[in-house]
Amino acid sequence: MKLVTIKTFSYDHETLIYEPKFQSEGIPYFLKDQKTVAIDPLVSNAIGGIKLQVGVEDEERARALVSEIEKNNSYTELSAVITVDGQQFEKTLDECPNCESEDVYMYKQSVLEGLFRPFQKRVRYCNSCSNKW
Ligand SMILES: [Zn+2]
Numbered sequence: 001m002k003l004v005t006i007k008t009f010s011y012d013h014e015t016l017i018y019e020p021k022f023q024s025e026g027i028p029y030f031l032k033d034q035k036t037v038a039i040d041p042l043v044s045n046a047i048g049g050i051k052l053q054v055g056v057e058d059e060e061r062a063r064a065l066v067s068e069i070e071k072n073n074s075y076t077e078l079s080a081v082i083t084v085d086g087q088q089f090e091k092t093l094d095e096c097p098n099c100e101s102e103d104v105y106m107y108k109q110s111v112l113e114g115l116f117r118p119f120q121k122r123v124r125y126c127n128s129c130s131n132k133w
Contacts, residue, residue: 002056003030007066008049012038013111015050021069027058081108082127089125101128 009015015031022029032051037044044050054062080091082105089105096104107122125132 003032003053004056004059005032005051005053006059006062007052009037009052010044010049011041012050013115015052016111016115018052018066018069021065022054022062025061025065027054027062027065029054029062080105082125084125089123092124094124096124096126096129096131097133098126098131099129101126103127 007018012034015034019029019031030053032053033047034050036047037050052066082089084105088108090108092104092106093102094104094106095102103126105125105127107125109117109120109122113120123132
């Protein structure tokens with residue numbers, strides 16, 4: 001099978017957003033040099049990072065999926081993130097129990113926090129009355 005590289009990553013954890021999507025879309029993929037980078041992140045630059053590769057026959061589907069993932073990422077990144085007391089909060093659809101405003105944000109976990117503490121309760125913040133709960 002001929003493989004094409006459709007994306008490269010500098011760090012091992014960056015692939016974590018992509019892998020589940022490829023799995024759920026049923027696109028077979030291969031992460032070249034992932035083990036090397038996981039063991040020694042410093043070599044990542046030297047070898048050109050981790051390559052996300054798919055078979056030629058899946059290239060079009062895979063590229064579409066990657067751009068969709070990136071679009072969604074930059075959407076959450078750019079759209080509704082506010083900084084409160086030095087922490088980032090992202091827009092959520094909750095309602096404030098204090099003033100019933102829907103201008104409510106939820107503590108934004110980093111990728112690593114999401115991995116290690118996925119079920120941690122995330123603090124909500126109301127942008128209207130500054131209520132936190
Ligand atoms: Zn409120």
